[in-house]
Amino acid sequence: MSDRMPVYLDCDTGVDDSVALAYLLASPAIELVGVGTVSGNTTAAQGARNTLDLLALAGHSHIPVAVGAHDHIDHPYDGGAPHVHGENGIGGVEVPRAATEPDPRGAAQLLLDLSHEYAGNLRVVTIGPMTNLAHALEADPALPSRVAAVVTMGGAALAAGNITPVAEANVYNDPQGAAALLAADWDVTLVPLDVTMEHVLTEEQRGMLLASERPFVRAIGEILDHYFDFYLPTYGERSSALHDPLAAVIAASGVTPTVAPRVPVTVDTSWGPGRGQTIVDLRGQRLGARDHEGVRTRVVLQVDAPVAHHLVSTILAG
Ligand code: BDR
Ligand code: CA
Numbered sequence: 001m002s003d004r005m006p007v008y009l010d011c012d013t014g015v016d017d018s019v020a021l022a023y024l025l026a027s028p029a030i031e032l033v034g035v036g037t038v039s040g041n042t043t044a045a046q047g048a049r050n051t052l053d054l055l056a057l058a059g060h061s062h063i064p065v066a067v068g069a070h071d072h073i074d075h076p077y078d079g080g081a082p083h084v085h086g087e088n089g090i091g092g093v094e095v096p097r098a099a100t101e102p103d104p105r106g107a108a109q110l111l112l113d114l115s116h117e118y119a120g121n122l123r124v125v126t127i128g129p130m131t132n133l134a135h136a137l138e139a140d141p142a143l144p145s146r147v148a149a150v151v152t153m154g155g156a157a158l159a160a161g162n163i164t165p166v167a168e169a170n171v172y173n174d175p176q177g178a179a180a181l182l183a184a185d186w187d188v189t190l191v192p193l194d195v196t197m198e199h200v201l202t203e204e205q206r207g208m209l210l211a212s213e214r215p216f217v218r219a220i221g222e223i224l225d226h227y228f229d230f231y232l233p234t235y236g237e238r239s240s241a242l243h244d245p246l247a248a249v250i251a252a253s254g255v256t257p258t259v260a261p262r263v264p265v266t267v268d269t270s271w272g273p274g275r276g277q278t279i280v281d282l283r284g285q286r287l288g289a290r291d292h293e294g295v296r297t298r299v300v301l302q303v304d305a306p307v308a309h310h311l312v313s314t315i316l317a318g
Contacts, residue, residue: 004031005148006118007251008111010068011244012040012128012170013050015085015227019201020127020244021051022220023311025058026318027252032060033122034114036107038068039077040128040173042089045070047128048102050090056098058216065100068107068132073176074269081169084230091226095219108136115146124150125251127244129170130177137180144186153247154178155192155265155278157299167276168193171267175276179267188297190265191250192278195257195300196243199307203228203238208312217315245311246303254314255305261289262298 007030011017024032035055037047048067055063071077086092103110111132115122124147126133136143154170155178161167171178182188206228209221228238249255264281268274280299284290289301 002031005029005123006031006033006121007123007125008033008114009035010038010107010111010124010126010128010132011035011047011051012038012042013047014041014089014128014244015091015223016240016242016244017041017127018050018054018090018220018223020248021054022217022315023245023248024252025060026315027254029252032063033118034110035063035065036068036110036132037065038107038128038131039070040080040170041085042080043070043077044068046089050088050095052098052100052102053095054216054219056100057095057219061098061100064103064110066103066105066107066110069135072129072131072174073134084227086226091223093219093223107132108139111136112140112143115143119146120148122147123251125247126150126152126181127247129173130154130181131174134177134180137184144184147186150181150186150188151191151247151251152181152188153191153196153244155190157192157194157278157280157282157301159192159194159197161277162193164273164276166274168278171278172276175267175269179269182265182267182297186296189250189260190297190299191247192299195303196246197241199242199246199303200235200239201242201308205308205312208316212316220315242307242311246307249307249311250300254310255303255307257300257302258304259289259302260298260300261285262291262295264292264295265297265299
């Protein structure tokens, strides 16, 4: 048996999801054993197609990809974010269509099956709305007892939201899903906008991906092109935030967060102006990070390591 960490990835592929996927495939610490998709940046079905095509281009067609929830817990899918991720979710780039088709089990069932196969070792990485996780937890509340750790890109602690003043996209798209994931009894590392907006990929680093001899790595560089346009007004230059890639890097222990206290997090599931807000209890943290006893969710507030450099060098070496 491999000593690499088995990872189930739940995603809405997605430009930055594609970069995270490339990193997880390349990381020597990780064995990607399954992928489930959910509607978010694009539909769950399109996200699965994008994932299958990228995996085939990377030479990893054997990894099962299951379509998950199209609609969210308390509302239907709302059309995604084509202005951010392009009409097809991957910046309008046409990746050759793979011969592989989605695993018929569906994402929640795939996750449950993998949690038995890799009981006690499976890592779950979520980089989309958490709808599939809520379904899996509802179907089998014992799921957390078989999962070693969860790393989740989502939320905003002290930073502004990116959909509303207080809500980040993955949580806003399914507040009930996020609430279910955070209420379960497992170790969760929440990777919010506070840190994902602070680490960026530069045009020079995208150029390194474009210069690769491997078509898969070049495709990742091309997929980022549209996303770099979107972030131009935010950063004042063509570059991109590293939302999903940072979660992947932390899951693989590629970098260690500098500040990440275990603190209570609740999600606003109302239909009011706070909908989708992650309310992070940071009271009493002035003199340094202080864990709350019995709390299993840690919130990443600071990462000092050079994330983009590690990300690109790992993908290029993969
Ligand atoms: C998150 O929302 C999606 O658009 C990205 O893929 C990322 O998972 C950032 O808020
Ligand atoms: Ca995503």
